[in-house]
Amino acid sequence: MSVIRDSLITQLTTNLSGSNVSVSSELPFTSGGEELYNKNMKTLYVDEEQIDQETLYEVLDRNNVALNTSTLNAYVTLDAKTQLSDINSIIANVLSAKSVITNTITSESDYETDMDLDKITYTFAFRFDKTV
Amino acid sequence: MTGTVINVTSGSQAVLTLGTTQAMAAPGGTNGLVVPLMQDVTVSASTGSTRYSTLDSTASSAFTTVNENSVSLNMLVDGATFFGDGANASNDIANKGLLQTSKEKTEINFSVAFNEGNTTGEYYVEGTGFISGLTPTASIDAAVWVSPMEIIVNGELTRVIVS
Numbered sequence: 001m002s003v004i005r006d007s008l009i010t011q012l013t014t015n016l017s018g019s020n021v022s023v024s025s026e027l028p029f030t031s032g033g034e035e036l037y038n039k040n041m042k043t044l045y046v047d048e049e050q051i052d053q054e055t056l057y058e059v060l061d062r063n064n065v066a067l068n069t070s071t072l073n074a075y076v077t078l079d080a081k082t083q084l085s086d087i088n089s090i091i092a093n094v095l096s097a098k099s100v101i102t103n104t105i106t107s108e109s110d111y112e113t114d115m116d117l118d119k120i121t122y123t124f125a126f127r128f129d130k131t132v
Numbered sequence: 133m134t135g136t137v138i139n140v141t142s143g144s145q146a147v148l149t150l151g152t153t154q155a156m157a158a159p160g161g162t163n164g165l166v167v168p169l170m171q172d173v174t175v176s177a178s179t180g181s182t183r184y185s186t187l188d189s190t191a192s193s194a195f196t197t198v199n200e201n202s203v204s205l206n207m208l209v210d211g212a213t214f215f216g217d218g219a220n221a222s223n224d225i226a227n228k229g230l231l232q233t234s235k236e237k238t239e240i241n242f243s244v245a246f247n248e249g250n251t252t253g254e255y256y257v258e259g260t261g262f263i264s265g266l267t268p269t270a271s272i273d274a275a276v277w278v279s280p281m282e283i284i285v286n287g288e289l290t291r292v293i294v295s
Contacts, residue, residue, distance in 0.1 A: 056275060057208055059169045060146045065208060065276055105275050131275045 002049035004070050004101055004128065009046050011100035012074070015093035016044065020084045021076055028075050037075040038119065042084075044076040044094065056131060067105075070128045080120040094124050105129040138246050138255075146173055147245040148205065150225045157241035158292075159249030159256050163222040167230075169208035171278075175244055175257055176202045177289055201259065201285035203244060209268050209277035230281065234263040242283055243292075254294045261285040 013023045021042050028036050028045035037045045050071045057065040074094065078084060091111065098109040106129035114121045140146040149164040151157030156164050180197035216229030225233050225240055233240065241260050243249065249256035265282035 059171055
């Protein structure tokens with residue numbers, strides 16, 4: 001279980017309460033050949049945390065300092081024909097959830113969209129850099 | 133002939149130890165302050181010289197003057213080492229930290245172990261000097277405090293081969 005993922009889901013749940021999108025704690029796995037976020041529209045799914053580590057400082061006593069970059073993606077699929085009335089607020093609130101992760105050097109979030117027939121999938125990317 | 137390099141890959145080699153006495157500052161010395169998180173260390177044994185020219189020679193000549201020795205390094209700043217642990221009653225440098233010792237211009241004893249410096253046949257250099265050149269710097273890209281440091285050696289560096 002990822003602490004960052006848990007914290008992010010908690011913050012997203014708070015940020016999106018009262019909106020047209022809910023947050024699931026399930027991973028966005030594929031069920032019956034279809035991703036959960038495509039099956040359960042208007043539900044945001046947060047994927048597992050991916051960690052990339054590189055050495056930031058090498059020191060002679062081998063107590064090196066490393067930089068951990070954590071990346072998490074979140075997905076939600078909506079109706080492309082009729083956009084949600086609060087879509088702008090939803091996007092802003094998802095992106096701002098990054099602030100719950102503290103003690104980071106870098107805290108970034110952005111999103112991209114992908115349309116398939118009458119569905120639009122929002123893919124949000126969160127990136128956090130920490131020294132360890 | 134094949135030489136034998138002195139590698140620094142074990143983590144217990146290339147070690148700078150500071151103390152209030154030479155015995156304390158020797159590698160592995162009791163209550164010695166081992167400076168942690170060094171990125172590099174340089175022992176400079178510089179022979180002073182003066183050049184002069186003569187009319188009967190197409191090349192300049194030289195004579196030596198006094199040696200100017202120093203030890204310089206770059207390190208990640210360790211809080212207890214830099215500001216003192218406030219606990220070591222035997223080693224004032226460890227107690228007060230590098231910054232305060234530098235400010236007070238206290239003469240210190242030091243050793244730089246080329247290998248571990250505690251086994252017969254291993255090498256280290258020792259001497260006395262003054263801590264200078266502390267310039268801690270931080271930026272969000274660097275992520276941690278880093279600082280250079282110099283020990284201005286008072287007198288000669290002494291070569292020690294552990295026997």
